[in-house]
Amino acid sequence: MATAPEQDLPYDVFSRACPSRATLEHVTGRWGSLTLGALYEGSLRFNELRRRVDGVSEKMLSQTLHALERDGLVHREAQPTNPPRVDYELTPLGREVAERLLALIRSVEGRMDDVLAARRRYDEARPEESPSP
Amino acid sequence: MATAPEQDLPYDVFSRACPSRATLEHVTGRWGSLTLGALYEGSLRFNELRRRVDGVSEKMLSQTLHALERDGLVHREAQPTNPPRVDYELTPLGREVAERLLALIRSVEGRMDDVLAARRRYDEARPEESPSP
Numbered sequence: 733m734a735t736a737p738e739q740d741l742p743y744d745v746f747s748r749a750c751p752s753r754a755t756l757e758h759v760t761g762r763w764g765s766l767t768l769g770a771l772y773e774g775s776l777r778f779n780e781l782r783r784r785v786d787g788v789s790e791k792m793l794s795q796t797l798h799a800l801e802r803d804g805l806v807h808r809e810a811q812p813t814n815p816p817r818v819d820y821e822l823t824p825l826g827r828e829v830a831e832r833l834l835a836l837i838r839s840v841e842g843r844m845d846d847v848l849a850a851r852r853r854y855d856e857a858r859p860e861e862s863p864s865p
Numbered sequence: 866m867a868t869a870p871e872q873d874l875p876y877d878v879f880s881r882a883c884p885s886r887a888t889l890e891h892v893t894g895r896w897g898s899l900t901l902g903a904l905y906e907g908s909l910r911f912n913e914l915r916r917r918v919d920g921v922s923e924k925m926l927s928q929t930l931h932a933l934e935r936d937g938l939v940h941r942e943a944q945p946t947n948p949p950r951v952d953y954e955l956t957p958l959g960r961e962v963a964e965r966l967l968a969l970i971r972s973v974e975g976r977m978d979d980v981l982a983a984r985r986r987y988d989e990a991r992p993e994e995s996p997s998p
Contacts, residue, residue: 745898746917752973761893765893766879840878841885843962844884844885844888855935
């Protein structure tokens with residue numbers, strides 16, 4: 733049984749039973765993070781999102797959007813057009829979370845030269861191991 | 866082929882070939898994020914980390930630490946004691962990234978009342994579906 737030092741806080745991602753852990757995973761998951769990042773630039777239709785989030789399958793993007801919509805981070809708007817058209821956009825809550833996420837993404841992108849240099853040093857010191865990608 | 870609007874940036878997580886995407890996943894992965902968050906409070910030994918990151922297996926924590934060490938975010942220090950003892954701590958780069966990550970975690974934890982209310986609304990409007998957790 734882990735005893736977290738912040739037991740006075742109502743939610744704690746370090747506790748496996750806390751629902752905030754699942755939401756953090758929706759936000760930071762491979763496709764969740766890229767979806768929130770893409771929608772931060774403005775509302776997008778499903779196929780626009782699919783192109784922006786390079787490599788996502790239709791099924792995974794659909795699941796990702798459902799989880800984010802259920803958590804109140806993404807709003808799905810079916811336009812009354814013919815053919816019907818569905819737009820996705822961030823809710824105010826989604827915008828707030830996406831801002832923090834984008835600060836993290838930009839931090840990682842901005843320090844990739846250092847990360848790649850660290851990887852080279854690590855691999856040179858351990859030529860016998862086959863590291864994960 | 867996705868054409869990202871920020872092609873002048875050297876690294877872009879939206880591009881599936883960019884190495885920053887793997888690093889973002891190490892940072893935001895289920896165990897990577899909690900490991901970085903735990904180490905932000907100070908250096909920890911393996912078993913201390915395992916208790917703090919509630920629910921992680923020995924194997925997953927070991928893999929997580931290797932990936933973070935290889936990316937230059939975590940430093941592993943073997944103490945010359947008997948029995949030998951290994952401490953893990955954030956590098957300056959790891960601290961920088963962990964700060965952004967913790968801002969995101971606190972944002973999610975701080976808005977969980979809204980997230981749970983959104984989930985209730987979503988599930989009440991779609992009683993026939995069985996949503997993902």
